[in-house]
Amino acid sequence: RKEVEQDPGPFNVPEGATVAFNCTYSNSASQSFFWYRQDCRKEPKLLMSVHSSGNEDGRFTAQLNRASQYISLLIRDSKLSDSATYLCVVTGNQFYFGTGTSLTVIP
Amino acid sequence: SAVISQKPSRDICQRGTSLTIQCQVDSQVTMMFWYRQQPGQSLTLIATANQGSEATYESGFVIDKFPISRPNLTFSTLTVSNMSPEDSSIYLCSVEAWNIQYFGAGTRLSVL
Numbered sequence: 001r002k003e004v005e006q007d008p009g010p011f012n013v014p015e016g017a018t019v020a021f022n023c024t025y026s027n028s029a030s031q032s033f034f035w036y037r038q039d040c041r042k043e044p045k046l047l048m049s050v051h052s053s054g055n056e057d058g059r060f061t062a063q064l065n066r067a068s069q070y071i072s073l074l075i076r077d078s079k080l081s082d083s084a085t086y087l088c089v090v091t092g093n094q095f096y097f098g099t100g101t102s103l104t105v106i107p
Numbered sequence: 108s109a110v111i112s113q114k115p116s117r118d119i120c121q122r123g124t125s126l127t128i129q130c131q132v133d134s135q136v137t138m139m140f141w142y143r144q145q146p147g148q149s150l151t152l153i154a155t156a157n158q159g160s161e162a163t164y165e166s167g168f169v170i171d172k173f174p175i176s177r178p179n180l181t182f183s184t185l186t187v188s189n190m191s192p193e194d195s196s197i198y199l200c201s202v203e204a205w206n207i208q209y210f211g212a213g214t215r216l217s218v219l
Contacts, residue, residue, distance in 0.1 A: 042212070095140075099148065
């Protein structure tokens with residue numbers, strides 16, 4: 001079983017829509033959780049860390065459910081510039097990356 | 108944050124040759140990582156490079172094929188040896204700082 005699993009999408013949504021991504025992880029002892037963003041032909045960059053109580057950064061909300069072992073990312077009021085691949089990252093004895101979820105925001 | 112300079116940014120190589128990728132960090136870091144990312148795929152960890160010790164390789168990757176150097180706390184190299192077309196990929200250097208991973212811009216390698 002993979003350490004981290006994500007729905008690869010693609011998600012195609014209109015501007016202004018709300019979209020949510022989920023990610024499950026297999027190791028209940030995982031310690032830290034992140035969402036990274038990767039633009040086409042670019043390196044991954046940290047979008048936000050995921051706190052136990054959930055956290056919000058502008059239009060982005062991240063949540064963690066330890067009991068069910070999943071994390072989520074909610075994007076409100078989608079912008080064209082949100083088009084990218086979103087990678088779920090979980091740490092244990094190393095950083096484990098999901099395969100990424102592709103998002104395209106359509107005008 | 109950590110700023111990482113990785114070079115070359117891209118290269119086209121003949122099979123059987125070797126390419127060395129360099130990674131320079133703007134601050135001293137204990138752990139540096141080398142990843143490979145195939146088109147449309149996620150990141151695969153090749154090895155972890157710690158200063159002053161042998162790199163730790165993940166399953167499926169060996170030192171003879173991917174020798175790594177880590178001469179100090181700000182620099183590392185990855186060599187892709189005896190290349191074949193299957194080695195065509197993006198190679199990414201990464202460091203861990205304050206429990207976050209930061210990446211170099213990557214090296215896009217094509218092997219003919």
